[in-house]
Amino acid sequence: MRSRSTHQVAFLDSEGRAYSTAVHTLPSARGNGEPLTGRFSPASGAAFQVMASADNATRFVLASSHGYGFVTRFENLTGRNKAGKAMLNLTTGAHVLTPAQVTNPQSDRIVAVTSAGNLLAVTASDVPELDKGKGNKIIDIPKAKLGTERVVAVVAVAPGNTLLVRSGARTMSLSFKDLDSYVGARASRGALLPRGWQKVDGLEVQ
Template structure:
């Protein structure tokens, strides 16, 4: 096994099994997407390299999310305002270090974690997702068929995923076939998570852009990821 040392305050975001012909996508807080060829990344023997040396972030912009995979992979992209769409990795690749404007955000909105919807990597067979699960920070869950979404390879705001109450926000949206994991914060600031299987997800099924159902999670959702 291999262990990695992190600087104080740092931690692991995620790991991606990929090939040197694949692309690393970097998602900024301003809705821009930056791309780095996986072949350009340093090997695992050293301490790595700050991603900010590989891309040109706009002043005041933070890196929020990452994804690495083949050009044909499709991602579900969403914003805290409750909107989202599908796009391929290939469509987000830019030759410029300054990236490309891709996810349109309203005032005060942020980019949610991208969800791998389709397109296997060489090491990870992945069934094409059939449904989408949305989780709001207020604890509402909505699921619907992924066919209700549009693929927008030029980016944009997308379609409304969930109808949010005025003070609610989308914690995240995940493409799935059978199960998702909801992460959040419970009492005393403790990290919590719960996996929802197909029966629970089907109970929250409706059409896209509905309000969803209140979920008895016992914690405030902060994100959602695909399990299967």
């Protein structure tokens, strides 16, 4: 993750609460770092899971491993409360996925992939923009499979970008046009990736 000293950095915990601090107050890379619990007061049992940093107007898609999510501005992740602020409402057993930056909601595609190898691309504007909440279903996981199947990653792909699908030590590249084969209605199941690529470890955008 890249950031600037003038930005805030936000952290989300396992209960979907957001915490933030100024980047310039963090220890330098040469030090040993410091525990986030020295700055924030998460609930007992909560663990910090993901982070993001940008200027206040930058949009991110926040999503859970159960397939629900929404688009929000970075400023909504920031605040002064050491106990954090409620941000992403999680269903039982779900965890927070790494926030993905959205460049243009009108042209970007939000892409989600499940642990079963189902990949779905939807126009970013089809995903609601909220200040906080549960969001809407981005990709469908049948209720009967929620215990064993999960969303591995959600990213935003702009025209001209390439989606990298990570599977073990291998990487498959999908252009924006290649994603046409996976475009579908929000909350649908998506299409299966090719045989041999259905065990996805993560997604990356270049």
